[in-house]
Amino acid sequence: MNARADIAPGRRESFACPIRDVLDRIGDAWSLLVMLELSKGPCRFNALSRVIDGISRRMLTVTLRHLERDGLVSRTVLPTSPPQVEYALTPLGHSLQDAIVTLRDWAIEHQPVINDARRSYDADTDAG
Amino acid sequence: MNARADIAPGRRESFACPIRDVLDRIGDAWSLLVMLELSKGPCRFNALSRVIDGISRRMLTVTLRHLERDGLVSRTVLPTSPPQVEYALTPLGHSLQDAIVTLRDWAIEHQPVINDARRSYDADTDAG
């Protein structure tokens, strides 16, 4: 029996709201990191799990399934021994790179300001 | 006693990864919707909860606290009776709008393709 159904990606359907929809897709924190890695070129499962610091095998599996389901990433089994599985961005996946890069650039630029805001909020809250 | 601590935003600290960091911030699906609403202008709590379909009072509170903590949204109590609370984007919040809009535009443009990909993936998976 194919056990993949047990781990199948959530099938929450759109909410008449495309932003929510795309966020449900890439907002899970690992998806973006995986896509950023794959934007450098195709990569195998364990290679991804080594290079994406902190991700577990399970979350990598789940994340890749999500991305595969949404057509952002392709999965190719290579006829080697033992078989290797190569993941790569699809054209659709590449088309998302611009948005991701915009987001990343904003994040990098404003990280210090945000951290300051957080510290001052936490200080006020803890004190008050 | 100030009960706000009980509902305080998570204080997960950065991971040496700005993209993860920004995604932890705005990736929770409600944050983006709240910011998109506030980008139209300041708004009060209950007005937000009415216009953002599906959000509960609690999640709106939590989301607004997160955004406030990160300096993306400001909170102003108006001296009316009963007191009203107005939320608005800060300049930092406005600076994120470009990235959000890029993301939203991508989402709107590619939603049909993604839905097709999902349907065909689901069909294949269900068929076995």
Next chain:
DNA sequence: CCCCTATGGTTACTTTCGATAACCTGGGAT
């Protein structure tokens, strides 16, 4: 007076999800 509306939340509780560690299958080397 009580009941209903509205304001902006909070509290307790349930359900769902993210994440970790451990396990599995199968081939090759020793």
Next chain:
DNA sequence: ATCCCAGGTTATCGAAAGTAACCATAGGGG
């Protein structure tokens, strides 16, 4: 047979999302 690697899957737990109900205040209707 035993150990490794590949690429996952399973069981489990804690945190987070979400729901329903409550609080305090003020105004209007019966």
